[in-house]
Amino acid sequence: MRRLLCLFALITVSLSPSALAQSAFDTRASHAVILDFETGDVLFSKNGDEAMPPASMSKLMTALMVFEALEDGRFELDTSLPVSENAWRRGGAASGSSTMFLDVNSRAEVGDLIRGIIVQSGNDACIVVAEALGGTEENFAQMMTERAHELGLESASFANATGWPDPDHRISALDLARLARHIIETYPQYYDIYSETEFTYNGIRQYNRNPLLGVFDGADGLKTGHTEESGYGLVASAERDGERRIVVFNGMESNRARADESERLMRAAFSEFSTVELVEAGEVLGEAEIYLGVAPSVELRAADSLSFGLHRRDRDGISAELVYEGPLHAPVQEGDVVGQIEVTLPDGREMSVPVEAAQSVARKGAMGRAGAAFARLIRGG
Structure with missing residues (x-):
């Protein structure tokens, strides 16, 4: 399943098509x-x-x-x-x-x-x-x-x-x-x-x-x-x-x-224009659920920094989403690229930055995997 985590602290979550098509300048x-x-x-x-x-x-x-x-x-x-x-x-x-x-x-x-x-x-x-x-x-x-x-x-x-x-x-x-x-x-x-x-x-x-x-x-x-x-x-x-x-x-x-x-x-x-740094390399942006892992989730961090220039009146018109295919399947190694940040600017520019696991998460043992499988069966997963 494709999972989307919105960066609430940094962006406006959704925009109308007309807003995406036109910059303030x-x-x-x-x-x-x-x-x-x-x-x-x-x-x-x-x-x-x-x-x-x-x-x-x-x-x-x-x-x-x-x-x-x-x-x-x-x-x-x-x-x-x-x-x-x-x-x-x-x-x-x-x-x-x-x-x-x-x-x-x-x-x-x-x-x-x-x-x-x-x-x-x-x-x-x-x-x-x-x-x-x-x-x-x-x-x-x-x-x-x-x-x-x-x-x-x-x-x-x-x-x-x-x-x-x-x-x-x-x-x-x-x-x-x-x-x-x-x-x-x-x-x-x-x-x-x-x-x-x-x-x-x-x-x-x-x-x-x-x-x-x-x-x-x-x-x-x-x-x-x-x-x-x-x-x-x-x-x-x-x-x-x-x-x-x-x-x-x-x-x-x-x-x-x-x-x-x-x-x-x-x-x-x-x-009227300046450079905006949306994320820094290594910045933790959210977390992803892990299936059959010894931990239930793993933090996700930006693999690279992402900055771009923008008109000052366009700052509220940035659309950004943290995207990954989830749940992730254990084991997960620190540094594994598991998704990306997808960004759209009001003038139509699109860009992305890879997202990686911030920690390693081992796979559960046989008993743990059996228990997880049983629980998933009961839930109808």
């Missing part, structure tokens, strides 16, 4: 995620796991590939790379796309190309480093995808280095947030570039499109994106009072709407 963006940097907990998600067209936000992955090449010695900051006619034609001003204004058949240093990618969102700069690292942009895109999967970004599928529209160029908002977290954590020596508000190359000054820089206190990265297919999007991060949040959203209808929503979401990330 929402956004006009089609996809959005708020991530706590320190814990990696998702504070808010709207279609966050759904692969979407990221536009130039995918240049985070292009830049990461360059950072890794710098780390392993394939590049130095002053390494000079050739600008092919392909990079110039497909990524230059004539293409009508974001550009660093590189000259055809010239050479550019990696340090400048990084700023061309990050600050200016230059497609030409992306193609130059792609051809240098992968031979062709197509090969480099495959390298990007493989590396993303190695990092656990399973939704990622890259068709190019720039974010140019392609049905095979996709990544989820959640994986973009995780990618941003990895860059901030792993490459602090390069992350400062994301906060630079302008960069001049070939005598042409261009400004960082991130609408939070200089507007939201503590904002210091990362990358905008826009195509007709994706709408206007942003991967952003900010730090306040020792806490850092990462916000990703996409699908806004205009540059102005993106700017407004970026400030609203980032402000909410700090003032």
Whole structure:
């Protein structure tokens, strides 16, 4: 029999279907995620796991590939790379796309190309480093995808280095947030570039499109994106009072709407969301009946900790149950996994944590088992 023990002290036991389907917080963006940097907990998600067209936000992955090449010695900051006619034609001003204004058949240093990618969102700069690292942009895109999967970004599928529209160029908002977290954590020596508000190359000054820089206190990265297919999007991060949040959203209808929503979401990330620890590893949550055991029951404890991010008004809308198949049959060893905690959040997220026996319980001897069997027969069990 499947047994359910409700965690009365921690949760509301039951919810209506409508309550489970809607969080107290929402956004006009089609996809959005708020991530706590320190814990990696998702504070808010709207279609966050759904692969979407990221536009130039995918240049985070292009830049990461360059950072890794710098780390392993394939590049130095002053390494000079050739600008092919392909990079110039497909990524230059004539293409009508974001550009660093590189000259055809010239050479550019990696340090400048990084700023061309990050600050200016230059497609030409992306193609130059792609051809240098992968031979062709197509090969480099495959390298990007493989590396993303190695990092656990399973939704990622890259068709190019720039974010140019392609049905095979996709990544989820959640994986973009995780990618941003990895860059901030792993490459602090390069992350400062994301906060630079302008960069001049070939005598042409261009400004960082991130609408939070200089507007939201503590904002210091990362990358905008826009195509007709994706709408206007942003991967952003900010730090306040020792806490850092990462916000990703996409699908806004205009540059102005993106700017407004970026400030609203980032402000909410700090003032309206926090991490909730529902249970700690080893915490005793209840007990389960044992059949034919020398003790009638055994305490059940959480095998792992369970924490998650939540809007402050959603705390009363958590549904959690301690589930096991019972009664348990002796013998039971301490640490045996016998069930799980099943949790549903108001925004639809579901998660679980294994539950284990907190003590060992031996099986009764022959006389004890006979007595138990007789008692069960009388009860009609």
